[in-house]
Amino acid sequence: MSNREDKKGIVDFLRQHMEKKTVAFHMPGHKGAAFYEEFGYGGFLAALADADITEIPGADNLFQAEDVILATMKKYERLYGAKKSYLLVNGTSGGILASILSTVPKGRKLIMARNCHKSVFNALALAHAEPVYVYPELISEYGISGAVPPDEIKRLLEQNPEAEAVILPSPNYYGICSDISAIAEAVHQAGKILIVDQAHGAHLKFFAEENTAMVKTCSHFDCTGSPAVKKAVKLPRPAEEQGADITINSIHKTLGSFTQSAVLNVNTDRIDLDALEDKLQMIESSSPSYLLMASLDMNAEIILQHGKELFARWQENLEFFYKEAEKISGLKIMRPKSSEMDSTKLNLDMSRLGLSGDMLEEALMKKGIYCELVTGNILMCMSGIGNTREDYERLLLALREVANDNNEKLFFADKRYKGKCPDFGPLEFCRIPVEKVRVKIDDAAGRICAASIIPYPPGIPIACPGERITEELAVYVKKLRERGEKVIGVTENGEITVGK
Numbered sequence: 001m002s003n004r005e006d007k008k009g010i011v012d013f014l015r016q017h018m019e020k021k022t023v024a025f026h027m028p029g030h031k032g033a034a035f036y037e038e039f040g041y042g043g044f045l046a047a048l049a050d051a052d053i054t055e056i057p058g059a060d061n062l063f064q065a066e067d068v069i070l071a072t073m074k075k076y077e078r079l080y081g082a083k084k085s086y087l088l089v090n091g092t093s094g095g096i097l098a099s100i101l102s103t104v105p106k107g108r109k110l111i112m113a114r115n116c117h118k119s120v121f122n123a124l125a126l127a128h129a130e131p132v133y134v135y136p137e138l139i140s141e142y143g144i145s146g147a148v149p150p151d152e153i154k155r156l157l158e159q160n161p162e163a164e165a166v167i168l169p170s171p172n173y174y175g176i177c178s179d180i181s182a183i184a185e186a187v188h189q190a191g192k193i194l195i196v197d198q199a200h201g202a203h204l205k206f207f208a209e210e211n212t213a214m215v216k217t218c219s220h221f222d223c224t225g226s227p228a229v230k231k232a233v234k235l236p237r238p239a240e241e242q243g244a245d246i247t248i249n250s251i252h253k254t255l256g257s258f259t260q261s262a263v264l265n266v267n268t269d270r271i272d273l274d275a276l277e278d279k280l281q282m283i284e285s286s287s288p289s290y291l292l293m294a295s296l297d298m299n300a301e302i303i304l305q306h307g308k309e310l311f312a313r314w315q316e317n318l319e320f321f322y323k324e325a326e327k328i329s330g331l332k333i334m335r336p337k338s339s340e341m342d343s344t345k346l347n348l349d350m351s352r353l354g355l356s357g358d359m360l361e362e363a364l365m366k367k368g369i370y371c372e373l374v375t376g377n378i379l380m381c382m383s384g385i386g387n388t389r390e391d392y393e394r395l396l397l398a399l400r401e402v403a404n405d406n407n408e409k410l411f412f413a414d415k416r417y418k419g420k421c422p423d424f425g426p427l428e429f430c431r432i433p434v435e436k437v438r439v440k441i442d443d444a445a446g447r448i449c450a451a452s453i454i455p456y457p458p459g460i461p462i463a464c465p466g467e468r469i470t471e472e473l474a475v476y477v478k479k480l481r482e483r484g485e486k487v488i489g490v491t492e493n494g495e496i497t498v499g500k
């Protein structure tokens, strides 16, 4: 029997995983049942199957919300200060598709960060729109994308007056934020639309409020300005407050709703709501899950009623974590100086002890701690609203143990892990192929990419349609596949789609 046939299926896997009682520093943000039980939803969730309904009388309709769904939308408008909030049952991915389809007409241009999520590339294909790539800064020590420079956006807007909109992720997967205020100013001066993919920053709005409240009362911050405390926990402002026309938040990633649920906020009067709503109903299921929508409602209620205490708690836990982490010899925290950081993402680097991100992930997993993302030497732990002080303590304890176990390697600096992520960009952009063919990775160098090649996670394409594939890139993709990593855009037998 093959390995595949041995597996019993999803439920068995989940049962086994649940029994392990792991610590979750990965999505979703609620981190499990205890979060909901704390706020009185235990009974509701115990009978979840009974709440799995359809549009029965009184249950309203997602695509023409007038009653209970509208009430939940209003809660989000209040929470984010948005002009209009839409509940999404197909993640931020769905919100991105609808936003682009409704703002970029066929054949027109979209200025987009090259490190955008694959849903943006999918939207381009559906909209028959042309991309103009803006390259984010490179954090060369780690080979990852940093912030998107506002000056570059300004330059591309001037060069491409026929562009309709601009989209970028902020924070990105590692928590690196762009200067949205400066970007919004440039975009609006050019009369265009700014869409911010805030999939990883749904919580920023509430931290911003928490910070303001704390600074006002001086109860928690040292008002004379202790740099150590402020540096650890001061989070960037949300894009809603920095001029973005549309922001899309994966509530499920860091806050308290179920996986796949998200909220799209319209923050200005520049958006055609009819066009947006038309696209939302086009790309989302006509049977939206009441379980997902109910989870958005639970999250909204919990934040409305207990947000102050919850975000203060999260903030304290982060301060505690960063303070203790500093004492662990050999552990470095990745925090580029040039950009504002969403410090809820804990970017751990133990390469000084000879450990790559993969090795650190493995070591932590053996201790029951599951993390979100590995890139080269970085292991990113994604904290969420549901993480408890005990979770941070267990992570710290595990890191101390790993550091102790690998301590002697400190003295063999030449044996340090050197596996940086390669920097391939910018690749030569030709044009998006119409006629396509599949070729083996070995034969791909020099061909024009026709379907994005996306190592997942993080889900950021390393080659996009229209870009010429280099030898170096093809070799890297082959290596990833040999290591058993998931690379979207590469078939099971190692083929990729290129122009004919």
Ligand SMILES: Cc1ncc(COP(=O)(O)O)c(C=O)c1O
Pocket: 090, 091, 092, 093, 094, 116, 117, 119, 169, 172, 173, 197, 199, 200, 250, 260, 261, 262, 458, 459
């Ligand atoms: C930057 C970015 N944008 C958008 C998405 C899609 O979000 P969702 O999973 O809510 O569809 C992701 C998913 O990981 C992401 O990393």
